[in-house]
Amino acid sequence: MGTAINELCKKRPNASELLHSKLGVLELKTPLTVASGTFDLENLEFFDPACLGAFVCKTITRLPKKGNPPPRLYETEAGLLNSIGLQNPGLDAFIAEKLPVYREQLRMPLIVSVSGSSIAEFAEMIEKLEACAGISGYEINISCPNVENEGIAFGVSSEIVYQLVHRLSALTQRELCIKLSPNVSDIAEIARAAEAGKASSIALINSIYGMAIDYRTGKSRIKKGVAGYTGIGIKPVALALTHKAAEAVKIPILAMGGIYTWQDALEFIWAGASAIALGTANFINPLAAPELIMGLGEFLLERQLSISEIRGKVVI
Numbered sequence: 001m002g003t004a005i006n007e008l009c010k011k012r013p014n015a016s017e018l019l020h021s022k023l024g025v026l027e028l029k030t031p032l033t034v035a036s037g038t039f040d041l042e043n044l045e046f047f048d049p050a051c052l053g054a055f056v057c058k059t060i061t062r063l064p065k066k067g068n069p070p071p072r073l074y075e076t077e078a079g080l081l082n083s084i085g086l087q088n089p090g091l092d093a094f095i096a097e098k099l100p101v102y103r104e105q106l107r108m109p110l111i112v113s114v115s116g117s118s119i120a121e122f123a124e125m126i127e128k129l130e131a132c133a134g135i136s137g138y139e140i141n142i143s144c145p146n147v148e149n150e151g152i153a154f155g156v157s158s159e160i161v162y163q164l165v166h167r168l169s170a171l172t173q174r175e176l177c178i179k180l181s182p183n184v185s186d187i188a189e190i191a192r193a194a195e196a197g198k199a200s201s202i203a204l205i206n207s208i209y210g211m212a213i214d215y216r217t218g219k220s221r222i223k224k225g226v227a228g229y230t231g232i233g234i235k236p237v238a239l240a241l242t243h244k245a246a247e248a249v250k251i252p253i254l255a256m257g258g259i260y261t262w263q264d265a266l267e268f269i270w271a272g273a274s275a276i277a278l279g280t281a282n283f284i285n286p287l288a289a290p291e292l293i294m295g296l297g298e299f300l301l302e303r304q305l306s307i308s309e310i311r312g313k314v315v316i
């Protein structure tokens with residue numbers, strides 16, 4: 001499985017053409033990326049990195065974050081609960097220590113995931129990152145509370161989403177992908193606000209709320225109680241939100257939420273995704289990425305279809 005994509009392309013010369021996709025300003029060799037916080041360089045030791053069209057790193061905040069106390073991961077009957085709490089070394093340490101390693105080792109576009117607590121803080125972070133080479137784009141994680149607006153998460157107010165994206169899009173020509181919160185009443189309205197602010201793409205979904213309790217003791221399985229729920233159990237939710245967002249906007253969608261296999265990936269492309277990401281699947285099957293790309297490639301070849309030909313063509 002080591003060189004899955006190379007083998008596929010050798011066998012079938014037009015595989016690379018069919019797998020090609022575009023995410024905003026980025027040309028992707030394959031539509032597959034990895035979900036922020038679920039994958040790092042060590043995962044790339046298991047397979048040929050050419051399977052991935054882009055690499056999205058763990059969310060970075062301006063200051064270092066220690067994260068939440070354990071237990072902060074729990075595997076449920078259908079997916080995973082996590083309460084990592086955006087543990088990261090902070091922007092300066094990221095630029096000084098992590099970015100040079102990514103620059104040297106990654107042979108694909110790097111998308112840096114960023115989170116801030118105010119529009120000014122997001123802007124300050126993007127300005128610093130703009131001065132750095134080796135970054136192809138940003139994923140703006142807006143699931144965090146906004147200190148300027150009484151702690152309301154950025155992602156739930158279309159007005160704040162518009163103001164934030166409008167400010168950031170003026171600062172960069174790189175890919176500007178806005179990662180929306182699924183915990184909203186109208187995803188179409190939020191997606192339209194991101195598009196109006198000149199985002200070049202949107203990503204969805206982040207984790208939904210979840211909880212697990214030990215029935216014997218009544219004790220929460222996660223130290224903080226309510227956690228982020230991801231993986232197979234959220235796939236129908238993610239599919240519905242991808243479909244609704246795709247109907248609302250013209251900018252491309254990077255979809256995730258319970259994608260484990262090439263069949264799952266196809267469902268999201270039919271729903272309207274231009275690219276897809278593997279998240280929780282990376283914890284379960286280290287070869288999920290090459291297996292997905294092989295299966296997707298074979299399917300497209302067999303049908304002589306490209307990603308763009310099926311994207312958003314769900315039959316209802």
Ligand SMILES: Cc1cc2nc3c(=O)[nH]c(=O)nc-3n(C[C@H](O)[C@H](O)[C@H](O)COP(=O)(O)O)c2cc1C
Pocket residue numbers: 035036037038058059080082084086113141179205206207230231232234256257258259277278279280281
């Ligand atoms: C352990 C873990 C850590 C995560 N960390 C982040 C993060 O730092 N930033 C972010 O935007 N999303 C984070 N996520 C959410 C994923 O990027 C993704 O949106 C979510 O897991 C849904 O995809 P999945 O069902 O394929 O896992 C994390 C998810 C998990 C499971």
